Amino acid sequence: MGINWMLLVSRQGKVRLTKWFQTIPPKEKGKIVKDVTQLVLARRTKMCNFLEYKAGINGEDNELITLEIVHRYVEILDRYFGNVCELDLIFNFHKAYFIMDELLIAGEIQETSKKSVLRVITQQDQYEETEASEQAKGGNSWTGEGK
Amino acid sequence: MNIDKISQQLLSKLPIYRLKDLIKAIRACKTAADERAVIQKESAAIRTSFREENNEARHANVAKLLYIHMLGYPAHFGQMECLKLVASPRFADKRLGYLGIMLLLDENQEVLTLVTNSLKNDMNHSNMYIVGLALCTLGNISSPEMARDLCAEVEKLLGSSNTYIRKKAALCAVRIIRRVPDLQENFISKAKSLINDRNHGVLITGITLITEMCLQNADTLVLFRKAVPVLVRHLKNLVTAGFSPEHDVTGVTDPFLQVKILRLLRFLGHDDAEATEAMNDVLAQVATNTESSKNVGNSILYETVLTIMDIPSESGLRVLAINILGKFLSNRDNNIRYVALETLNKTVTIDTQAVQRHRNIILDCLRDGDISIRRRALELSFALINEQNVRVLTRELLAFLEIADAEFKQGMTTKICLAADRFAPNKRWHIDTVLRVLKLAGNYVREEILAGFIRLVAQTSELHQYTVQKLYAALKADISQESLVLAGVWVIGEYGDVLIKGGSFEEEELVKEVTEGDVLSLFDSVLQGPYANQVTREYVITALMKLSSRFTDYQATAQIKVMLQGHVASHEVEIQQRAVEYTNLFQYDGIRPAVLERMPVPEGRVREVGG
Numbered sequence: 199m200g201i202n203w204m205l206l207v208s209r210q211g212k213v214r215l216t217k218w219f220q221t222i223p224p225k226e227k228g229k230i231v232k233d234v235t236q237l238v239l240a241r242r243t244k245m246c247n248f249l250e251y252k253a254g255i256n257g258e259d260n261e262l263i264t265l266e267i268v269h270r271y272v273e274i275l276d277r278y279f280g281n282v283c284e285l286d287l288i289f290n291f292h293k294a295y296f297i298m299d300e301l302l303i304a305g306e307i308q309e310t311s312k313k314s315v316l317r318v319i320t321q322q323d324q325y326e327e328t329e330a331s332e333q334a335k336g337g338n339s340w341t342g343e344g345k
Numbered sequence: 346m347n348i349d350k351i352s353q354q355l356l357s358k359l360p361i362y363r364l365k366d367l368i369k370a371i372r373a374c375k376t377a378a379d380e381r382a383v384i385q386k387e388s389a390a391i392r393t394s395f396r397e398e399n400n401e402a403r404h405a406n407v408a409k410l411l412y413i414h415m416l417g418y419p420a421h422f423g424q425m426e427c428l429k430l431v432a433s434p435r436f437a438d439k440r441l442g443y444l445g446i447m448l449l450l451d452e453n454q455e456v457l458t459l460v461t462n463s464l465k466n467d468m469n470h471s472n473m474y475i476v477g478l479a480l481c482t483l484g485n486i487s488s489p490e491m492a493r494d495l496c497a498e499v500e501k502l503l504g505s506s507n508t509y510i511r512k513k514a515a516l517c518a519v520r521i522i523r524r525v526p527d528l529q530e531n532f533i534s535k536a537k538s539l540i541n542d543r544n545h546g547v548l549i550t551g552i553t554l555i556t557e558m559c560l561q562n563a564d565t566l567v568l569f570r571k572a573v574p575v576l577v578r579h580l581k582n583l584v585t586a587g588f589s590p591e592h593d594v595t596g597v598t599d600p601f602l603q604v605k606i607l608r609l610l611r612f613l614g615h616d617d618a619e620a621t622e623a624m625n626d627v628l629a630q631v632a633t634n635t636e637s638s639k640n641v642g643n644s645i646l647y648e649t650v651l652t653i654m655d656i657p658s659e660s661g662l663r664v665l666a667i668n669i670l671g672k673f674l675s676n677r678d679n680n681i682r683y684v685a686l687e688t689l690n691k692t693v694t695i696d697t698q699a700v701q702r703h704r705n706i707i708l709d710c711l712r713d714g715d716i717s718i719r720r721r722a723l724e725l726s727f728a729l730i731n732e733q734n735v736r737v738l739t740r741e742l743l744a745f746l747e748i749a750d751a752e753f754k755q756g757m758t759t760k761i762c763l764a765a766d767r768f769a770p771n772k773r774w775h776i777d778t779v780l781r782v783l784k785l786a787g788n789y790v791r792e793e794i795l796a797g798f799i800r801l802v803a804q805t806s807e808l809h810q811y812t813v814q815k816l817y818a819a820l821k822a823d824i825s826q827e828s829l830v831l832a833g834v835w836v837i838g839e840y841g842d843v844l845i846k847g848g849s850f851e852e853e854e855l856v857k858e859v860t861e862g863d864v865l866s867l868f869d870s871v872l873q874g875p876y877a878n879q880v881t882r883e884y885v886i887t888a889l890m891k892l893s894s895r896f897t898d899y900q901a902t903a904q905i906k907v908m909l910q911g912h913v914a915s916h917e918v919e920i921q922q923r924a925v926e927y928t929n930l931f932q933y934d935g936i937r938p939a940v941l942e943r944m945p946v947p948e949g950r951v952r953e954v955g956g
Contacts, residue, residue: 200553213415219485221451228417260651261684262644263604266594270601289368291415292408295444303484303516304523306553309546310601311591318509322474326437333435 200305201264204271204298206287207235214287215294219305271301274315296322364408371416384418395426403430404438407445414448424449424456431463439467439475443482452488452524461491468498476502477513484517492521496528503535508544515539515550519557526561533558533565540572545592548579549602556609570613573620577627580606584631597641607631607648614656621656628653632665637672643681647673647688654692664699667692671703679715686710686721693728704729704738711745723753727760735768739778746785754789758782762794772805776812784819787826795828799835800947810847813840817859818852820867825876831884834871837864838888839944842895861901864892869908879917886912886920890927894941906931 203222206215213231222230272282274297279286287294300315302308309315367387374380391406399406407426414420427449430442450457460482467479480502483495499521502514515536522529532554539551559566583598583606592599610628614621631649636642646669653666673685689707693700700707707729710722723745730738739761746757761782769775779798783790802812816833824830837844841864849858868885871877877885886909893905912924930937 213417216415218451221453221486223453260604260608260644260648261680262640262647263601265680266600266641266644270594288372289365291412292441292444295448296440299444299481299485303481303513304520306516306519306550307601308512308516308550310549310599311545313591314546318474318477322436322440325472325474326440329436 200259201267201302202305203230204268204302205231205234206294207231207238208284209239211235211239214284215291215298217295217298217302219302267302267307270312271298274301274312277312277316278319293319362402362405364405364412367409368412380416384413384416388413388418392422395422404441407441411441411445411448420449424454428456428459428463431460431467436472436475439478443478447482447485450486452486452491457486457488458490461494464491464495465498468495468502473507473509476510480510480513480517484513484520487517487520487524489524492524492528496521496525496531500531500535503532503539508542508547511539511542512544512546512550515547515554519550519554522554522557522561529558529562529565533568537572540575545599545602549599549605552576552602552605552609556605556612559609559612566612569609570617570620573610573613573623576606576610576613577624580610580627580631584627584634594641595639596636597645600641600645603631603645604648607645607652611652611655614652616657618657621658624652624656625658625662628658629662629665632662632669637669640678640681643673643676643678647681647684650688654688663696667696667699667703671706674703674706674710679718682710682713683715683718683721686718686725690721690725690728693725697729697731700725701729701734704734708738708741711741716750719750720753723757727764730764730768732768732770735764736770736774739765743778743781743785746782749786751789754786755791758786758790759794762790762797766797772801772808773811775801776805776808776815780812780815780819783826783829783832784823787829790828795832798832800949802832802836803839803944803946806946809840810843813837813844814847814850814856814859815852817844817864817867818856820871824871824874827876827878827881830871830876830881834868834881834884834888837868838884838891840895841888841892845896861892861896861898862904865889865901865904865908872908879920882912882915882917882920883923886923886927890923890930891941893931894938 200219202218202220204215204217204219205213207213213235216227216231218227275282275287275294278293278297279290297315297319300309300318367383370383370387371380374383387409391410394402394406403426407423407430410420410423410426414423423445427442427445430438431446433439433442446457446460450460464479464483467475470476470479480499483491483499487495499514499517502510503518505511505514518532518536522532536551536555536558539547540555542548542551555569555572559569580603583603586598588596589598592602594600597603607628610620610624614624628649631645632653635645635649637646650666650669653662658666667689670685670689673681676682676685686707689700689703707722707725710718711726713719713722726738726742742757742761746754746761749757762779765775765778769778776798779794779801782794783798802809805812813836816829816836819829820833820837841861844859844864845861847859850856868889872882872885889905889908893902896902896905906928909924909928912920913928915921915924930940
């Protein structure tokens with residue numbers, strides 16, 4: 199049940215994000231990535247301009263709603279980065295993962311409100327920034343004690 | 346005096362510090378070898394930095410390492426560093442550390458158990474986002490052992506007043522019970538309250554959890570049947586709701602939640618008349634009111650159809666579902682057409698009548714550009730054949746056979762002939778149909794089908810002349826289709842006398858009377874032709890021998906002897922043997938006619954052949 203994995207691959211075949219919700223041995227992961235990349239690049243795309251998103255799901259699942267989940271993810275990325283492009287995902291790959299983690303857990307959707315997802319991401323980003331500036335002001339080395 | 350230039354030169358000699366710079370450096374590489382060199386150098390620098398326990402740089406180093414890992418390079422030496430980040434009190438450290446753990450580790454690695462303690466602490470943190478990080482990590486990669494260790498914490502968080510925590514805990518619980526089904530009972534009472542939540546996130550994750558529990562345990566399923574009215578109410582509200590900006594997806598209110606509810610209803614209603622009754626109205630409502638012009642609406646309609654099909658719904662509802670699928674078949678979107686055909690295939694034996702109504706469009710799908718769709722449409726078409734439509738459908742399928750991909754041909758020849766066998770309105774149609782199959786795809790016909798055809802011909806004495814004439818004309822036109830040649834040769838061998846006496850006949854154009862010489866030169870062209878193989882030769886030789894007693898013209902007989910002589914030294918042992926024995930038989934003119942009498946008419950019909 200649920201999504202097994204999500205791959206984001208550029209048109210040139212470069213992997214930009216891999217999220218595995220199933221435990222798969224590394225060799226098999228590599229094979230999946232290779233096979234899916236080949237399959238996807240060989241087909242005509244209607245989905246988006248520069249990236250192919252692929253989700254692996256089980257046989258009985260509703261493929262159509264999975265498509266909507268992928269769309270949702272892309273929309274959120276778009277809103278977050280402001281007209282997301284491939285470079286955004288390259289230089290901020292960790293952010294792409296953080297956002298994915300607010301949308302899916304264990305391959306299941308956890309939040310259906312775009313607004314909520316963006317809000318919590320932004321708040322966590324702000325938290326990081328505040329922390330960083332406080333540390334800069336504090337000026338001492340990282341000791342491991344919380345403030 | 347160029348300060349910039351100097352500092353740039355200096356900086357280029359230093360190890361790369363920031364993630365951004367590493368990425369730029371990698372992208373600047375022109376060859377794979379360059380990239381490998383940059384990455385190896387940086388990996389070494391990172392390793393050194395780790396060994397030196399450089400705390401300030403740890404975050405940046407792990408970030409770089411994760412990037413390198415994503416490109417496919419080794420990063421296992423960063424695992425412990427991720428653990429250290431997670432143990433740090435800084436939010437930024439935990440955020441990256443947990444990400445690293447999810448990327449570099451999985452439940453099969455022992456190192457993962459070392460995270461258990463951090464997870465426990467963080468699940469009790471005052472910062473909800475840190476709690477969230479822990480729940481997310483556990484929910485994505487928990488091992489059975491960790492699931493057991495932290496089950497109580499997750500259960501506690503499932504009762505949190507914070508919706509953000511509650512919904513993450515619900516999905517974390519899903520992972521836990523997937524790994525350790527026995528732990529299910531710990532979550533049941535909390536799960537019950539989730540279903541009454543107003544927050545969509547909590548509701549959808551709660552329903553996911555409940556669905557998982559019901560699928561695992563039959564008793565739990567029975568327990569949650571009581572929730573059907575609540576679920577129905579939620580679904581109704583979503584369908585009739587006005588515009589809700591927060592949950593809207595192109596005009597539909599929270600399709601994700603709708604689909605999850607429909608799915609749970611499916612499992613709760615399965616095999617239960619009472620539960621099914623309670624959801625009947627809302628299913629009809631969703632089926633009728635959902636906008637089908639976009640994928641969003643269709644995803645809900647699809648789930649509705651799946652649900653209707655899997656519960657003991659009344660026939661009106663089932664027809665509604667099939668009609669939805671029928672509409673899907675004309676959708677421009679490949680995915681939707683595909684999904685419709687898949688579902689129709691599963692239900693065609695139950696709701697045959699309803700599916701028949703969409704026959705024409707199913708046949709249209711045989712010409713679809715997408716091979717997966719053609720495949721499904723083919724399967725469905727065969728399932729629809731019955732006495733009433735066998736002529737129409739067979740005609741369409743034969744037309745398709747003509748242009749079908751090679752991979753379809755063998756299955757098709759078998760299935761068309763079996764269908765003809767089952768539903769043929771009369772013998773002549775039956776023979777014509779199989780003949781057409783042989784002509785269109787004679788190289789893809791299974792032995793059993795050929796044997797069945799020969800049996801059919803032998804049994805239909807009133808059509809012997811018709812059949813032998815047709816086969817003669819077919820072979821004159823084309824000797825490249827193996828099964829057609831075998832069938833033709835056998836039939837002409839058996840009924841050659843009927844053919845000669847038959848006179849002229851119409852076959853697209855007028856065929857003049859067939860003489861013995863004509864038949865023998867046809868057989869000769871088969872033997873000499875590029876398509877003959879051992880089996881073909883075997884058939885021809887035996888047929889020739891039979892003709893020696895069917896034909897009365899002594900010149901023909903002489904020619905037959907000559908043709909047989911040509912094979913007495915054949916390298917193919919079977920051929921040689923037949924040629925020699927048959928040639929010998931000419932010395933026993935007393936018994937030769939008896940030996941070569943008409944074959945006894947075989948009993949029975951074609952067996953059911955698989956595939």
